[in-house]
Amino acid sequence: MTKDYGNATESRITEVVNACQKYGSTSIIALAGVPGTGKSFIASIAAQRLTNEPLFVREIQFHQSFSYEEFIEGLRLDAGGGVETKPGIFLEWNQQALDDPENNYVLLIEELTRANIASVLGELMTYVEHRNRSFLTVYSRKPVKVADNLTIIATYNPTDRSAIELDSALLRRLRIIRFPPDTAQLKEMLANNGIQENVIGQLEGIFSVCRRDHPDDFEHLMPFGHGIFSSITSESPDLHELWTERIEHLLKRPLIEPHPFTTTIENNYPWRDIQYKTTSDN
Known part of the structure; x- marks a missing residue:
């Protein structure tokens, strides 16, 4: 039985699955958003639903x-002591898909832009789109076709330097689905964790005020997404510890200018002070 994650989350999962079904045989389906926006979570669930079999999903991370x-x-x-050619991760997984055309396969690439993409993908940048044509691998010189039943899903942070430098050749092969911080998903997640409504409202307010005060930069400069609160199960001490152990370090780092949203977030995050009187104290 398929688990229901709530309307907002299910809507994002469906969006990714639909994109894979419509464009997955010609493009890389790329989920782009700042850290903590649920890209990996949604991508993994979408991959499972697309294949209907966990063993048909291969996950890797670029670096x-x-x-x-x-x-x-x-x-x-x-x-x-001799030299032999050895297929890499893609060729191995692609061959499995070619050998089993009745099933859907997914290669899920986390942190797509952390690697030198043009160098890593090589000729694949062309042939992921033109799957009726073969390409010759560099070392073995064997002809290879990209399997029609293989979908490549990728996640990346659009503010990474390498993401900013993406060339047009790669961008043409991507179907980009934007993943901004989502207060509807935040509400579903925290309600499921048992967090009280007034606390959820305060946390939603942080994102709303940041969007209001920084409308042009919110989507790509917000220092964290709603997922940063996924482990919160109580107002105190969780939200104070989250501030001191994670959020504060995202906003202020030694010898670097504070994040441009720092003042806005500080003014709307009352749990910075350990003496803050929580709902349970009233």
Whole structure:
């Protein structure tokens, strides 16, 4: 039985699933948003629903040293000291999809823009769109087609430097779904955690005031999303500890100018002070 996550969350899941079904055979479905906006959560659930089988979903995370050899194909030393070609993560998963055309497969890439994307993807940037054509891998020179039943879902932070520098060739292969902080999902999440309505309202207010005071920058500069509150199960001491252990460090770092939303958030986050009188104290 499929779990119901609430109307707001289910709406986002459905949006991603629909995009995958409509464009997943020609594009990379990319979920873009600042940290804590539920991109990974939604992407994982959407992938499971698209395939109807957890074993048909492969999750990986890009990082700065991730290479073409790891993703597509590389050279490895064999037991005898010789050199052999070895398929990377993509070619392995793509082959499974090619061998099983009756089922849907998903490759979920977290932190897409943390790697040198053009270098890692190589010729795949063209052939993820043109799946009726084969490309030759760099080392083995074997022809490969991207499986029609393989969908690539990716997540990324649009404020990462590498995301800002995305070239038009890659952007043409992306179907970008924006994931701003969502107060409707925040309300569902915290109500499920047993948080009282007035506290939820105060937390919703932080995002609303930031959007009001910084309308042009809110979506891509908000230092955190609603997901940062996912572990909150009580007003005190959770919200104070969240401030001192996480939020404060996102706003102010040594030798760096404070985040432009710092004053707005500080003025609307009463739990900064450990002496704050919580609802349970009244």
